[in-house]
Every structure is written in structure tokens, then in C-alpha cells.
Amino acid sequence: MTTIQVRDVSHQFSNQEYVLDNINLNVREGSIYGFLGPNGAGKTTTLRLILGLLKKQKGEIEIFGKPFDNHRIEILSKIGSLIESPSIYGHLTAVNNLKVWQKIYQSPDNRIGEVLELVGLAHTKNKKASQFSLGMKQRLGIAIALLHSPSLLILDEPTNGLDPSGIVEIRELLKSLNQHHGITIIISSHLLGEIEKLVTDVGIINKGKMLFESSLADLMKRQHQASTIYFDTNDSATAIKLMHQHKIEAQIEKERIVVSQLSKQGIAQVNQTLVANSIEVYGIRAVENDLESIFMNLTNN
Numbered sequence: 001m002t003t004i005q006v007r008d009v010s011h012q013f014s015n016q017e018y019v020l021d022n023i024n025l026n027v028r029e030g031s032i033y034g035f036l037g038p039n040g041a042g043k044t045t046t047l048r049l050i051l052g053l054l055k056k057q058k059g060e061i062e063i064f065g066k067p068f069d070n071h072r073i074e075i076l077s078k079i080g081s082l083i084e085s086p087s088i089y090g091h092l093t094a095v096n097n098l099k100v101w102q103k104i105y106q107s108p109d110n111r112i113g114e115v116l117e118l119v120g121l122a123h124t125k126n127k128k129a130s131q132f133s134l135g136m137k138q139r140l141g142i143a144i145a146l147l148h149s150p151s152l153l154i155l156d157e158p159t160n161g162l163d164p165s166g167i168v169e170i171r172e173l174l175k176s177l178n179q180h181h182g183i184t185i186i187i188s189s190h191l192l193g194e195i196e197k198l199v200t201d202v203g204i205i206n207k208g209k210m211l212f213e214s215s216l217a218d219l220m221k222r223q224h225q226a227s228t229i230y231f232d233t234n235d236s237a238t239a240i241k242l243m244h245q246h247k248i249e250a251q252i253e254k255e256r257i258v259v260s261q262l263s264k265q266g267i268a269q270v271n272q273t274l275v276a277n278s279i280e281v282y283g284i285r286a287v288e289n290d291l292e293s294i295f296m297n298l299t300n301n
């Protein structure tokens with residue numbers, strides 16, 4: 001089942017240009033969906049629209065298979081969210097912060113202990129939230145979002161500003177919530193490297209347009225296809241002429257021939273052609289582009 005379906009949603013603030021332009025987005029039940037894009041791409045606006053924090057101007061949003069507009073309360077009762085920084089009272093402990101929200105959500109008393117355990121803050125006892133590290137504050141924000149036992153978590157850049165160990169902690173927490181508690185998660189980020197070890201699906205947005213949406217496995221496949229091949233030969237000038245005759249885009253870099261995007265069969269054919277034309281091939285090496293550079297290529301174009 002699809003947990004979130006966004007169809008042809010556009011949005012503009014006042015009469016300025018559209019910050020979202022007919023975007024489509026599908027979050028599968030049970031997935032961890034990485035919503036990626038550079039600063040200002042439209043991630044927060046999209047998440048706010050999904051949560052009904054902004055009034056939808058155009059398009060359709062369905063959550064848990066139901067139109068958001070007609071089932072708002074029912075849908076929101078099953079969503080936990082953390083948009084930008086968490087609303088935390090610095091002068092209160094983690095428990096007392098949670099008590100404030102517990103009254104609003106009317107969740108049972110024992111839920112406070114449960115969520116503190118889940119996010120790894122059970123040991124903080126009398127420590128005030130103002131004395132928490134940024135990572136602890138984010139985890140408290142997630143604890144608040146979990147109080148009413150949601151089946152969907154919507155998180156806007158929860159790892160922003162965290163140090164590497166804080167990022168790992170949040171990643172492990174979200175993985176566990178997904179795998180052991182069956183919570184579907186959509187998490188936005190402007191850094192693919194930060195969430196590629198976490199997500200199962202990826203959507204990439206730039207300048208208000210969705211550029212790409214697929215499973216992480218598909219993105220990795222694309223990464224494999226986008227590898228760069230290096231040929232070392234005894235006669236680069238003739239070799240590159242032969243490649244151009246066979247309509248292969250190649251260039252010479254530091255006396256090596258560089259070809260991007262060539263299948264395994266393509267590599268074998270090039271090798272055969274070179275050898276058949278008496279060129280000595282000393283080495284062939286394929287280097288995969290990292291996911292980050294694919295993301296950069298998608299968002300730069």
C-alpha cells in the first residue's frame with residue numbers, strides 16, 4: 001500500500017513564482033523515504049502541505065489511502081512529525097516536556113517511559129532540556145512525535161547540525177523504529193551521504209520540481225551504469241579516433257582514455273576493436289561514481 005500519495009501539487013507564496021511545480025511523490029508503507037534536495041528546493045513546503053500546516057492550492061494528497069482534506073483528524077492522529085527544530089521547553093526535564101504533550105495527546109502514563117526508552121533518553125532523569133546536546137534535543141523531539149504511537153513519521157532535516165556520532169544515533173534510532181515498530185518514515189535532507197545508509201527509497205526535488213523517485217536499489221543501479229571507464233593503451237590518439245568512429249564519447253585525460261557510461265558489453269567491444277586495430281591495451285578500469293555525485297548531477301542540471 002502507498003502511505004503517502006502526492007499528485008500534481010503546486011504551491012506559491014503570494015504572487016511570487018511557484019515554489020512547487022506539479023510534484024508527485026509516493027511513499028510506500030513500511031519504507032524509509034529519503035526526500036532529498038538542496039536548500040530552498042521545496043522540501044519543507046511539501047512536508048508542511050502533507051501535514052496540512054499549509055493550505056493546499058492545487059493537486060491531491062492521500063494519506064493511508066484516504067484524501068487528506070476529508071479525513072484530516074483521523075489521518076493526523078496516526079502521524080508523528082518533527083518540522084524544523086522541536087518545540088521543547090528548556091527549563092523542563094525530558095519527562096516533564098513529554099507530560100505537556102501527553103495531556104494534549106491523551107496518551108497513557110506509561111507511554112512516557114516507553115518513548116524515552118525508545119529514543120535512548122531514559123537516563124536523563126533530572127537534567128533540564130536546555131542542558132541537552134543538539135542530538136539529545138532532536139531525540140526528545142522524536143520522542144514527542146512518537147507519544148501517540150503513530151504509524152507514519154514525517155521528519156524535516158532531523159540530522160541538521162548534528163556531529164557524525166549524533167547523525168549515527170538518529171540513523172540507528174530511525175532504523176529501529178522502522179524495522180521493529182513498523183513505522184513508515186519520510187525524512188528530508190540536503191545531503192544524500194547523510195541518509196543513504198538509512199533509506200529504502202529516494203525522491204529528489206530541485207527548484208520545486210521532482211527530478212527522480214525510485215528505490216535506493218534503482219538509484220544504485222543508475223550509479224553502476226554511470227561509472228567511468230579508463231583505458232590505458234600504447235596509442236591513445238588512434239584509440240580515441242576508433243572510439244569516435246564507433247560513436248563512443250571518449251576523451252583523453254593524462255594520456256588515458258576516459259569514457260563515461262559504457263555497459264560491460266560495450267567495454268568488451270571497445271577492447272576487441274582496439275586489439276583488432278593493433279593497439280596494445282595495458283589496462284581497463286571502471287570507477288563507479290558515488291551516489292553523491294549522481295545527486296549533484298541531477299540537481300545541477
Ligand SMILES: Nc1ncnc2c1ncn2[C@@H]1O[C@H](COP(=O)(O)OP(=O)(O)OP(=O)(O)O)[C@@H](O)[C@H]1O
Pocket residue numbers: 013019037038039040041042043044045046190
Ligand atoms: N512563508 C514563505 N513565504 C515566502 N516564501 C517562502 C516561504 N516559505 C518558503 N518560501 C520559499 O519557498 C522555497 C522553498 O522553501 P522550502 O523551505 O520549502 O525549501 P527546503 O527545500 O525545505 O529548503 P531548506 O533545506 O533550506 O529548508 C524557497 O525559495 C523559500 O524561500
